[in-house]
Amino acid sequence: MMNTEISSIAKVETVKENLVVFASPYQIKEVARLIVQQGARFVHLTAIDFPEKSKIQLNYFFLLLKDGFNIIVKTDLEASSPTISSVSDIIPGVIWAERECKDLFGVDFEGHPDPRRLVLSDDWPEGVYPLRKNFSYNTKPPIQSESKVELKKPSEGRTVIPIGPFYPSLEEPAYFRLIVEGEEIVDFDYRGFYVHRGIEKLAESALNYQQVPFLAERICGICGFVHSTAYCQAVEKAADIEIPMRAKFIRSMFLELERIHSHLLWVGLAAHIVGFDTLFMEAWRIREPVMYLCEMITGNRKTFGINIVGGVTIDVLPQHLKDMENVITEIEKDVKQLRDIIIDDEVIQLRFKNVGILTEEDAKKYFVGGPVARASNIRIDMRKNMPYAAYPNLEFIMPIQKEGDIWARTLVRLEEIFISINMLKQIIENMPEGPTSVKISKIEHWKEAISYVEAPRGQLFHYVMTGPEGRPYRWSVRAPSYQNYQALSVLLKAETIADAPLIIASIDPCFSCTERLEAVDLKNKNLKVYTADELRRCSRAK
Amino acid sequence: MLKGKIKALLLFSRHKKITRPYSFVPIKPPENLRGRLKVDPNKCIGCGMCVRTCPSRLIEIKDLGDAKIVHFSAGRCIYCGRCANACPEKAIQITNEFELATDNKQDLEIMIKISMVKCLLCGKPFMTYNMFKKQVEKLQEKSEENINKLKICPACKRKQ
Numbered sequence: 001m002m003n004t005e006i007s008s009i010a011k012v013e014t015v016k017e018n019l020v021v022f023a024s025p026y027q028i029k030e031v032a033r034l035i036v037q038q039g040a041r042f043v044h045l046t047a048i049d050f051p052e053k054s055k056i057q058l059n060y061f062f063l064l065l066k067d068g069f070n071i072i073v074k075t076d077l078e079a080s081s082p083t084i085s086s087v088s089d090i091i092p093g094v095i096w097a098e099r100e101c102k103d104l105f106g107v108d109f110e111g112h113p114d115p116r117r118l119v120l121s122d123d124w125p126e127g128v129y130p131l132r133k134n135f136s137y138n139t140k141p142p143i144q145s146e147s148k149v150e151l152k153k154p155s156e157g158r159t160v161i162p163i164g165p166f167y168p169s170l171e172e173p174a175y176f177r178l179i180v181e182g183e184e185i186v187d188f189d190y191r192g193f194y195v196h197r198g199i200e201k202l203a204e205s206a207l208n209y210q211q212v213p214f215l216a217e218r219i220c221g222i223c224g225f226v227h228s229t230a231y232c233q234a235v236e237k238a239a240d241i242e243i244p245m246r247a248k249f250i251r252s253m254f255l256e257l258e259r260i261h262s263h264l265l266w267v268g269l270a271a272h273i274v275g276f277d278t279l280f281m282e283a284w285r286i287r288e289p290v291m292y293l294c295e296m297i298t299g300n301r302k303t304f305g306i307n308i309v310g311g312v313t314i315d316v317l318p319q320h321l322k323d324m325e326n327v328i329t330e331i332e333k334d335v336k337q338l339r340d341i342i343i344d345d346e347v348i349q350l351r352f353k354n355v356g357i358l359t360e361e362d363a364k365k366y367f368v369g370g371p372v373a374r375a376s377n378i379r380i381d382m383r384k385n386m387p388y389a390a391y392p393n394l395e396f397i398m399p400i401q402k403e404g405d406i407w408a409r410t411l412v413r414l415e416e417i418f419i420s421i422n423m424l425k426q427i428i429e430n431m432p433e434g435p436t437s438v439k440i441s442k443i444e445h446w447k448e449a450i451s452y453v454e455a456p457r458g459q460l461f462h463y464v465m466t467g468p469e470g471r472p473y474r475w476s477v478r479a480p481s482y483q484n485y486q487a488l489s490v491l492l493k494a495e496t497i498a499d500a501p502l503i504i505a506s507i508d509p510c511f512s513c514t515e516r517l518e519a520v521d522l523k524n525k526n527l528k529v530y531t532a533d534e535l536r537r538c539s540r541a542k
Numbered sequence: 543m544l545k546g547k548i549k550a551l552l553l554f555s556r557h558k559k560i561t562r563p564y565s566f567v568p569i570k571p572p573e574n575l576r577g578r579l580k581v582d583p584n585k586c587i588g589c590g591m592c593v594r595t596c597p598s599r600l601i602e603i604k605d606l607g608d609a610k611i612v613h614f615s616a617g618r619c620i621y622c623g624r625c626a627n628a629c630p631e632k633a634i635q636i637t638n639e640f641e642l643a644t645d646n647k648q649d650l651e652i653m654i655k656i657s658m659v660k661c662l663l664c665g666k667p668f669m670t671y672n673m674f675k676k677q678v679e680k681l682q683e684k685s686e687e688n689i690n691k692l693k694i695c696p697a698c699k700r701k702q
Contacts, residue, residue: 207597214597214622278554285560299576299638305622313627337553344546 006034016237018070018450025075025084032060032087035071040064041367041380043461044478045097047105049132054079056105056132060087061450061463065385070450077107086112093367096486097478104131116150119193130201137198137205152189154179161497165194169273169501172511176504183496188489195511200475208470209235209443213307216462219477220510221302222265225258226455227477228307230462233388235309237449238466241440245390245432247311252390253324253427254294254304255453256420260331261290262456263413263420266508267338270410273502274351279341286334289327296323311437321428328421335421339414352407356491356503359404366487370458370480371416372507375401375408382454394426406506413508446473455480457508481510575638576621579614583654585633586612587673592625592634601625608660608667614652631672661695668695 006012010031011022023031036042040062048057060073077084086109088095098109099118106129109115120130125144129135154160164175173194179187199219203212217228229251236243268283291301297320298304306312342348358368363376373380381398383391399415401408448465458480467473484507491503562569571577588610593601600618604611626634644650658667659674677692678684694702 206599208594210595210624211597211599214620214624218620278550282554285557288560295575296572299572299574299623300621303620305576305620313623334553337549341546341550341553344549346546 006031015448017068018072018448021071021073023073023075025077028060028073028075028084029087029090031073032090035062035073036090038064039066040071042091042093043070043367043459044463044476045094045101046463046474046476047101047107047131048465048474049079049105051079051133056082056107058084058101058107059463061461063386063452065380068386072448072450082107083110084108085110088113091367092365093483093486096482103129105129106132119196121193121196130198131204137201151177151191152179152187154187157181158186161500163500163504165191167504167511169269169505170509170511174509174511176500178492178497178500180497183498185492185495185497185500188492190485190488192511200477203475204467204472206471209309209440209472212472212475213309214305216477217303217305217307219479222262222510223258223456224303225254225307226453226460227462229255229389230451230453230460230477231464231475232307232309233451233453234449234462234464235443235466235472237451238447238464239309239440239443241310241438243311243438244435246315246434247436249390249427249431250312250314250316250436251307252394253316253424254298254306255389256423256427257290257294257324259420259456260328260417261287262508263417264290264335266413266456266505267342267410269505270352270406270502271348273505274348276345276348279338283338286331286338289331293324293327296320308437310440311435313437315436316431321431324424325428328424332418332421335414335417342410342414349407351499351502352410353403353405355406355499356495356506357403357405358487358491360402362487362490363404366483366490368458368484368487368507370455370484370508371409371412372458372484372487374399375412376404377402380459382452382459386452388451388453390427393430394423396423406502409506443470457481457510458484479510481507485509571638571640573638575640576623576636578637578639578642579616579619579625579652580635580637581612581614581652581654582633582635583656585631585672586654586656586670587631587633587676588612588656588670589630589673591628591630595624595628597622597624608658610656610658610670612654612656616650616652617647619650631676659693661698662690662693663698664695666695 006021009027013020021031043061043063045058045060048059050057056077056079058075058077062071062073064071075084082105084107086098088098089111095114096118098112099114099116101107102109102115103117103119106127123143123145125141128141158179158181161178161180162175163178165173167174175191177189178185179189199215203215207215213228213232216231217224219227264283264287268280268287271277271279271283294304295301297316298306298314306314358372358376360377363373363378369380377400379398379400382388383396384398396419399412399419401412443466445466445468448463451462453460460480461478463474463476464472465474488504488507491507492500495503588603590603593603598618598620600615602613604613621636623636626636642650657671659669659671660667674692678689681688
């Protein structure tokens with residue numbers, strides 16, 4: 001049905017499981033409205049530069065959950081002056097993606113509510129767009145000394161409470177500015193991307209297909225395996241490679257082990273923030289055997305480095321499966337006790353219940369995913385909606401909570417640990433025999449594919465367009481936290497300052513995932529943040 | 543409330559000390575932990591497979607004419623083990639030695655020199671000595687004539 005409606009205004013093509021819509025720039029609002037009305041989820045917006053055709057192609061990615069297929073809306077813009085109207089009034093979740101496109105490709109979005117810099121550092125020169133193809137990956141542009149990024153100014157009678165630029169409890173660089181009236185948070189501003197490392201650019205200009213998985217795995221320090229899996233799946237889809245069943249099971253196995261340790265890490269951090277350090281240490285003690293297990297099987301406790309295009313590089317021995325069974329039965333017992341302690345604890349309940357509420361409506365508006373969405377009564381889980389790896393062969397339920405507060409998110413995460421343990425038991429039972437990887441031959445050029453992985457933090461999206469040089473022409477990553485962050489403006493409003501760290505932590509933000517380039521120095525004199533020169537002078541004075 | 547606290551106490555007191563006295567008492571890492579690289583200079587034939595597979599692009603082969611230098615800037619190594627996997631001669635090994643902290647980056651660098659075999663006719667170095675050794679081993683009849691045949695470069699062979 002949707003097909004016909006859109007095809008009345010634009011050219012539509014079906015490529016495998018994707019519906020590709022070619023729209024003119026002036027139609028973009030109309031097309032976006034039509035697609036969102038059908039209940040499609042906005043996933044990401046990214047651009048691709050084609051210098052020989054002197055055009056920049058915008059790609060809007062949507063996902064139709066109920067039918068399980070993707071919609072890609074493609075729009076060609078002139079590379080000399082790429083301008084298009086912003087769709088942020090129809091899709092509020094697009095704001096960051098549009099800012100990113102402006103920073104990295106120089107696309108102007110007319111009518112954008114907040115056209116400030118997002119990704120690039122303050123000293124990055126105007127008019128230099130790093131993801132355009134004529135920008136070489138090892139160029140060092142001249143430093144532009146005066147500060148460009150304006151931070152939100154509070155109006156009369158309001159005060160700014162800065163948290164960061166180094167976030168205290170999560171120990172990662174992020175700068176939150178809470179604008180408060182008395183105790184109540186009325187507005188919020190975020191300046192992050194201090195750890196943007198230009199990973200996409202490096203992959204597109206220096207590495208080959210088999211090298212990128214190792215780079216992808218380093219996007220995140222906690223849930224790296226989801227990134228390498230998503231990348232490999234995308235290339236395999238684009239090149240029509242069918243990987244062995246055993247490889248699929250091994251991937252699923254590590255994805256679930258990663259989910260267990262990531263959720264336990266979060267439970268620990270949440271307890272740490274409310275001052276319950278005994279629980280924090282206990283949660284991390286339970287987590288440790290999982291890390292040892294991964295080290296034993298893959299040779300690394302984190303960043304397993306086993307994914308390549310075409311399968312996995314290691315094999316799981318029967319002894320490993322036996323060890324795993326012992327570990328998961330042990331931690332199942334421990335997590336049960338841990339859950340009882342959390343549920344019985346009145347102090348935690350007082351801190352968690354009715355705080356940081358995300359209503360179902362808002363969750364839909366910002367297209368959040370993962371445990372945050374499931375705690376707001378949204379049935380979304382990429383393992384169920386778009387099954388990948390071994391998930392079509394595994395049985396599991398989706399834990400749903402209705403309240404949408406921090407307590408609901410905690411319960412969902414705790415429940416998911418048990419579900420993952422259950423899935424691992426199924427994997428041990430059904431692990432098929434066979435090879436763990438297939439040899440890949442030549443990968444065709446100009447094929448594109450989308451792959452989703454349900455990361456511990458939510459819906460992870462990777463897009464790959466194959467290129468003629470034996471490497472991806474465009475590789476785009478949208479981490480789950482990228483979308484979940486944007487809902488923070490809703491979460492924090494009308495809450496108190498004391499709850500802010502906990503609310504921010506409750507979406508389980510991952511800064512390095514979100515901010516896939518180089519070091520930044522912040523030069524805002526009002527805040528008395530040291531500039532790079534001052535720091536250099538300080539260090540020399542010693 | 544109290545019941546919960548008692549449960550918590552029971553769980554928390556079950557384990558006494560988790561932190562291991564590492565560095566005072568050494569740790570034995572798992573067998574297949576991916577740690578320091580070990581390169582055998584007597585096996586490397588200088589084919590360059592590792593150069594092409596390394597994700598961090600840290601392996602370099604320099605041609606010095608009568609020798610080849612294989613240089614691993616292992617300070618940038620991510621310990622993925624792809625080079626060890628790709629090596630046709632199993633010259634690269636990934637060991638489970640993990641205590642690599644050092645205040646001198648040079649400590650981590652690996653440099654091996656492989657000498658080259660010169661062509662008997664034109665005198666140009668054209669093949670690594672290890673490769674030559676391997677080909678000699680493959681020979682069924684190890685007569686001097688056959689061995690000398692191997693020492694002729696492809697260009698000269700074509701002329702013959």
